[in-house]
Amino acid sequence: MSFVSSTSKARAEASVNKLLAGLIPDAQQRKQTKKPKSSTELLAAQFETPVNVVSKRDRQKKNKLVKKKQEEQKRFEKLVKYKVIKSHKNNATEAEQKYLKKLIKRNVNQLKMLEEYEDFAVEDEIKELERELAAEIEAKQKKRKDKSLSTTHTKSVSSGLTDRYNNLVKEGKISVPGLTPGLAPVDYVSSDEEEEDGDED
Numbered sequence: 001m002s003f004v005s006s007t008s009k010a011r012a013e014a015s016v017n018k019l020l021a022g023l024i025p026d027a028q029q030r031k032q033t034k035k036p037k038s039s040t041e042l043l044a045a046q047f048e049t050p051v052n053v054v055s056k057r058d059r060q061k062k063n064k065l066v067k068k069k070q071e072e073q074k075r076f077e078k079l080v081k082y083k084v085i086k087s088h089k090n091n092a093t094e095a096e097q098k099y100l101k102k103l104i105k106r107n108v109n110q111l112k113m114l115e116e117y118e119d120f121a122v123e124d125e126i127k128e129l130e131r132e133l134a135a136e137i138e139a140k141q142k143k144r145k146d147k148s149l150s151t152t153h154t155k156s157v158s159s160g161l162t163d164r165y166n167n168l169v170k171e172g173k174i175s176v177p178g179l180t181p182g183l184a185p186v187d188y189v190s191s192d193e194e195e196e197d198g199d200e201d
Contacts, residue, residue, distance in 0.1 A: 003009035037045070082103065085096045092100070168174045 003012065081099070085092055085100060089100075165174075
C-alpha cells in the first residue's frame with residue numbers, strides 16, 4: 001500500500017499498533033520508530049530550561065507577603081518622618097507643617113469613620129436582636145392566645161351546637177334516632193290509652 005506522505009504512514013501504523021495491542025501482547029514490544037518532531041518542538045527542546053511551575057496559591061501568598069512588606073515599609077517611613085518633624089516642631093518648614101496638618105486631618109477622619117462604622121454596625125446588631133426577640137415573644141403570645149381561644153371556643157361551640165340541635169329536635173325539623181316521625185316509641189303508653197284500658201274493666 002502506498003502512502004501520500006510519511007505522516008499518513010505513521011498515523012496508519014500507530015492506529016494498527018493500537019488495534020493489535022489489545023489483541024496481541026507482543027505488538028507493543030515491536031521497535032517503534034520515533035516520530036519526527038515539528039520545527040517548533042525542536043526549537044523548544046534546544047532552548048529548554050527548567051521552568052518552575054508556580055501554583056496560583058503560591059503566587060497569591062507571595063503577593064500578599066510583598067504587599068504586607070510594602071505597607072510596613074511605608075508605615076515605618078511615615079513614622080520616621082513624623083518623629084523627625086516632631087523633634088524640631090517649632091522650627092518646621094512650611095512643607096513639614098502642611099504634612100502635619102494633612103496627617104492630623106487624615107487621622108481625625110479615620111477616627112470619625114471608624115466611630116461611625118462601629119456605631120452603624122452596633123446599631124444594626126441591636127436592631128436585628130430586637131426584631132428576633134419581638135418575633136419570639138409574638139410567637140409565644142400567639143400560641144397562648146390560640147390555645148386559650150381553642151379551649152373556650154370549643155366549649156362555646158359545643159354548647160351552642162347542642163342547644164341548636166335540641167331546638168331543631170323540639171321543632172320536629174330533624175329526627176332523633178329511634179323515633180319515627182309521627183309515631184310514638186314502641187314502649188310509649190299515652191294517657192288516652194290508659195283511660196280506654198280503664199273503661200273496659
